[in-house]
Amino acid sequence: NVAEESEPIGWIVYNSHKSLVEQILINKDQTEKGLEAPILDALIEKESLVAAEVLRADENAYRHMLDYGFRPTRTYTSDAFDLAKLDLSTAVYLEKIVGKRPPKEYPQTETVIVEKVPPTRSHNDIKTAIMNILDLLGGLEAFVKTGQTVVIKPNVVADHGMKDGVYMGGVVTDLGLLKALVEILLPVAGKVIIAEGSSINRAETTKMFELYGYDTLVDLDPSKVSLVDLHQDELVKKTVPRGKRMLSRDIPVTFENADVIINVPVMKIHFAAIASLSVKNLQGALPPLEKYMSHYFGLWQNLVNIHHLVKPNLIIIDGLTAQEDFGPVNGVPKVMNLLIGGTNAVATDAVTMRIMGLDPALSPPVRIAHMQGMGPIEPEKIQVMGASIDEVRSPFKQPEINLEGGENLVVHAESACPGCRGYLHYVLFKLRRPDPRHPGKLLIDRPFEKRINLYLGPVTDAELNPDETNIFLGVCQQHRKDMGKHLPGCPPHTDVMMKGVFGLYPDVVLPQYADQTAEDKLEAMLEEVLEKETT
Template sequence: MAPGITLKKGRFSQSLRKALEKYYEAIAVGPSYTAVKWQRWIDNANAVPLRATKDGNKLGWIVYNSTESTVEEILRDKESTDEKDLFQMLDALIARETLVAAEILKEDTDRYRWMVKYGFRPTRFFTKDDVPVVKMDLSTSILFKRLERHKSPRPYRRKKRVAIERVPESQTYPEIKKSLENLIRKLGGLKRFVKPGQTVVIKPNIVSDHGLKDGVWQGGIVTDTRVVKALVEILLPVAGRVIIAEGSSINRSETSEMFAHYGYDRQLVDLDPQKVSLVDLNTDEQIEKSVPGGKRMLSRKIPLTLEKADVIISVPVLKIHFAAIVSLAIKHLQGAVPPLEKYMSHFFGLWQNLVNIHHLVKPKLTIIDGLVGQENFGPISGTPKKMDLLIGGMNPVAVDAVAMRIMGIDPATSPPVLLASLQGMGPIEPHLIEVVGPQIQDVMSRFQQPEIDLTGGRDITIHGENACPGCRGYLHFVLTKLRRPDPKDTTRLLIDRPFEKKVNIFLGPTHDHGINPEEQNIFMGICQLHNAHQGTHLPGCPPHAEVIVNGLFGLFPDVEKPKYANESEEKKLGEMLHHILAMP
């Protein structure tokens, strides 16, 4: 990070104004621009001038918009061609603000150059104050690299409590219910979470129909219906209403079909039809809410059912995710937003938007279903792993940290969990978490993680040494679709089909391979946006699988691309993709 650098709130002084005018005069921008910009800052209480000092010496200024997490200006006190000072000022800023953006003039090519070098990428071009402006977003991969071994600046005055409860191996329904009651008791009892007459929403994971095939239960994919049933029965004597709400995966099937598939209508609603109901969050009425700090997206649309709930209980599954490392409490709320919001999360930054959702949809209690977990290529196609556990707590980050350690995985390796921790949502450090019940070492069983294969083909080369798990995982997922016989020559794989021009796929913020304009170049994600003009760009952070499929199968126009849903669902995906790509 930036040793000796401090940032303190200053004021819009004449010295700052002179530095501003001098900078833009040097790049031949007229005084009218700086005058308008200055007045906008004066009128905006959210524009904060931060005075940067190094070892007590004045270094420069950062003007930071706290509601949009955006650097509106960065200036040095003295003339210098050394970028080190600017980099250290930004290091000091991200140490306290984490993921930030910046706005710069389109014609300010020198600033654009060094900001790209630092790790910012151009994500949007627009006009502000009648001047062309570039929105620059900091690469999440670069953020993690620059904040290695950095702890959240937020002090936790009390340890966050996470409870672990063993379930007997036989897993009978009475045993599951009793274990759930024990878990809730360890966390302070039901009265700590639910008051008489309140409306409680239970958010399970029923992402797809893979958990029940031909009448045979496949554990570790969706929340065990018995856990949800037991929770409903525990709640009914106290709650006024119990709503089971879910928004199934956008490329799988309708949520109503999933409810019926897993018997929610028969097994759960029939417990008390007057008090228990099902809600499809994909079709629920929505309310738009501002995102605190405006990171990546200024607002999100949230289902009204969740907004009106007195209590939300999140019930994810103990499982691996091929891109997020795990799909636990933090990842689970991706199913709590409408389909377009799910899709948009990928385009504007999935990891940050998972954190954003938790600012708007705040579960009071998280209970991880660890009766049977899922290892290898989760969250859908992995291998069941019997664990006989329930894990619960009030803080989703702490719950994820404990669950990941039970799985034998470092919590800092999951991008959304790490980001949530860095932004002060909860701790992942063991000394800040109180574990009640069996200790982690007593129940730990290492989960096998998927092997990510980014080897290319005869004329396809992958350059992704420094990419985050997101792009690597999603690209691997699509590459497996190319490792099948080529219809033009079944003696070889499709990925080994020869091309007249070699194909390069670039992902991650940096790579060692030079870009040859005479070859076919594909650039993945926000990290490669600065190179997008040199080939084909696949937008997103990480790009959605559908985007990668469209990009890679475009190399094989004679081959039908894979489909992930029925025709009507595929059409919806296509319409959403078109809508997002057309956004300004």
């Protein structure tokens, strides 16, 4: 009942295990009042991101869902019924929750420690800072018992941090920090495992370990310390609670067998997620296909889902040398000499973002995690110990997202969320270079015979011209996929966007984001997964 009336005006059939709207029923004397939208508003306020399932033949129900902001993502047959699944646009959801609090108040206050490290950053300085964090959170014994297996999840995203053989900082988790942490753990832990799966250099995680000197950590105690490439690990299938965007995920067995998990991300800007901190860092905990599927089915929600399956006991954010501007790999190092520790990812990220001069509510994964009750961002719900936020705050330079098109290439992005905007900026940047066919022009200004339109976001004021070349980006534009070229995902993976846009330039070599052979293989594997779902 969503109106101030004594009698129910309608009902919603909702499968909470799958976060799925199965049917909306309106009293026959209320059907002319357009009550579907307020009923959905009430559900979404309580349940956050949801999906809907409608009969493919029910054009009225399909249109209602489409008008609200749901988009068709899959079709399948169940019990002889032809069904369409529609996912609520993340951009629509983020707009609906602006200024709102979670439906349930977070039940407790979380503690976050902000520890300043002396500029000398000696090994002892870093080790002392870690011990101070642990002491304020209850001591090492509150996290690790004798003989337990501890898995440390650093951030080893790519090889971009090296320049002329020297690490510049701010890209991967600091080796000195990891060394100090391992030394603290060794007297108590039975095993210490440093586990990562690089998100860009996916086939070369082991090489990344060597490149950044992580292999030397094993020398601290070869009988106890090991490195694990999560892309080569055995997997265990885990059910996603409430089934948002995906019903299950394949998780590396290293995490399943861990007694303690320590999440050690880097303090940095992210061109699409706004900040890449502890919530974002667990994307690296997934094997390659799962990473790829996260983008396809909804990256921000899937980052939250991972935290329900891989549950860090402790977070230590590496703010020794952070990264600003166009992070997470192409930004500028920023010395902060900080370590930020906590036990709740959302609260720890909220404090860190405020130190960076950012509003935590602007980061899609942090905001969604907050609205789904994973942790607080409200200052009154977070006890900050050690240094105060004001004492160490230093605003980070944010990337300038430029979606300006070219002479014959137009971008329509009026309502897009930071995800598609950030990833498309990266692709358009690659077009702002000389056009080999037209001296004096940039690729983005190439004089195509037909105008190129790139559509992203759930709403656009532009009238669609079928005689032009139309490219539709992401779930928000999935309902238009038959009207031109569609690039799937939420947001579409960088490689998908790159191939889709650079397909307009067959004479130009495709810029390399990741290993193309590996990406093509993942794309084929995803197609197999989708084919199984629809048969």
